[in-house]
């Protein structure tokens with residue numbers, strides 16, 4: 001859980017919980033077995049490829065969609081069937097849907113002037129000015145949405161969510177309409193905002209680097225199911241299965257397969273020695289090594305041997321791709337090492353404990369504890 005640095009609105013932050021939630025449309029099950037919780041003040045991200053059920057999951061806690069099974073709680077309240085307006089949530093979507101005929105000020109203040117919670121104008125002004133100041137929008141308050149940039153519009157949408165102190169913020173790919181540079185800038189601002197508000201945030205993205213940089217914990221999803229829940233570090237260093245190992249990281253973990261006998265995984269160009277108990281845990285195994293855990297080795301004795309395909313200079317290092325057997329492997333190597341496409345190359349894991357072992361049949365990580 002995050003400790004709020006400067007908590008101004010954090011008092012309203014609540015926990016939230018999904019219990020055995022499933023959703024079907026007709027006979028098509030879209031998500032199932034959804035179980036996770038958010039601590040008060042936590043930034044939790046639903047991460048997974050497009051179509052895996054992230055928005056469906058978010059929409060159910062927002063009250064825009066009804067679960068077919070299971071219960072959803074915000075704080076101690078069972079909100080499974082509650083109206084969206086009774087859930088004390090603020091949402092920010094990818095398409096930020098500002099009112100074009102209202103100024104930036106009026107857009108931000110809109111939720112405060114809504115009939116259900118009409119607030120005195122002096123208080124509205126105070127709240128809007130606070131939100132605008134923390135988002136750097138003070139000079140733009142009299143402009144209309146069409147007169148500000150995409151990044152500024154996205155900030156207005158965030159401001160509109162911030163003027164309230166909801167139990168829970170729900171954000172569905174709020175940065176994906178922005179260009180790369182702005183996305184990275186907004187990412188930092190969002191992180192900063194979260195720390196200042198001390199708010200509970202449930203965030204949706206398909207972008208693993210966004211999830212890794214922003215989140216206290218991540219729920220990795222694929223095909224309507226949860227693959228793993230954990231901190232970015234846990235997911236990165238102890239992926240529970242091949243899906244998580246390959247989905248996280250830029251690029252993901254290199255995976256080697258082949259014949260597995262006498263504790264060795266062997267195939268064309270691959271000869272990796274497994275820890276002693278591996279053989280008793282699975283009959284066929286795959287090994288995973290992250291690009292930064294490979295080092296250049298002697299051509300004759302290296303555990304992995306192949307041919308360099310591409311070398312990209314990245315300043316502090318090179319990103320090298322090599323064909324090893326039928327696996328295209330990525331390695332991050334020191335920039336001073338010289339390699340050329342077509343050249344033979346030997347690679348080794350930087351140490352044995354940097355090699356992860358998986359049951360090749362089930363994809364599950366083999367645990368030696």
Ligand code: ADP
Nearest residue numbers: 025028030048049050051052053054055056057
């Ligand atoms: P994500 O947000 O992870 O990209 P969604 O939650 O939007 O994924 O969608 C998950 C799956 O549910 C998709 O395969 C999508 O086609 C399907 N789906 C979403 N809404 C409906 C609907 N109203 N009727 C039928 N299928 C739907």
Ligand code: MG
Nearest residue numbers: 054055056172
């Ligand atoms: Mg979506």
